[in-house]
């Protein structure tokens with residue numbers, strides 16, 4: 009069966025880390041709207057500068073911009089499975105996604121809600137570092153690279169994201185609760201919701217996810 013999943017869950021719960029590992033293990037394409045937008049933000053274009061300012065404020069980029077980025081990726085996919093990591097984030101985006109998938113003749117198999125307590129989230133975001141080049145995620149304590157400050161994969165410097173600074177994290181959590189939390193109910197009503205307890209160590213969380221995947225058809 010080809011896996012086509014969406015990942016919900018508050019910032020810092022570990023969506024990106026779990027998505028990266030699951031994609032490696034199952035040969036899926038990870039479509040992270042955060043990564044796509046950061047790429048856009050680095051281009052120095054008018055659109056890029058606008059996206060950068062929104063992201064650094066902790067608010068959401070407008071639905072149409074994000075939907076276009078996702079649609080372009082999904083069109084390239086063919087028969088490959090995917091994890092949409094961080095999309096949809098609003099009800100409007102979820103409806104747009106349905107339209108895009110319908111057009112492509114594809115169906116989702118599950119919406120995974122990656123959950124962690126507020127305390128865990130703050131600890132994870134403050135210690136998160138990621139590769140400035142390939143985006144691989146690390147943590148000062150929990151996921152250390154082999155060589156301090158360098159990416160295991162490509163050797164580039166690890167950086168802290170501007171939006172992981174404490175003053176922005178607060179806004180991101182509020183934005184999530186207001187705009188994205190309603191999607192949990194939306195996918196529950198569609199019979200697609202699976203809740204993942206991601207409070208534990210990365211390996212433990214991966215076992216939880218793999219156990220849930222066995223029940224996905």
Ligand code: ADP
Pocket residue numbers: 018019020023041042043045062063064066067068069070071074093094095096097098101171180
């Ligand atoms: P996290 O899930 O940890 O918040 P991401 O890298 O997924 O981190 O997202 C970072 C930022 O990118 C968000 O705070 C938001 O500004 C923007 N963003 C990502 N995905 C979306 C989306 N689907 N809709 C609107 N904005 C988005």
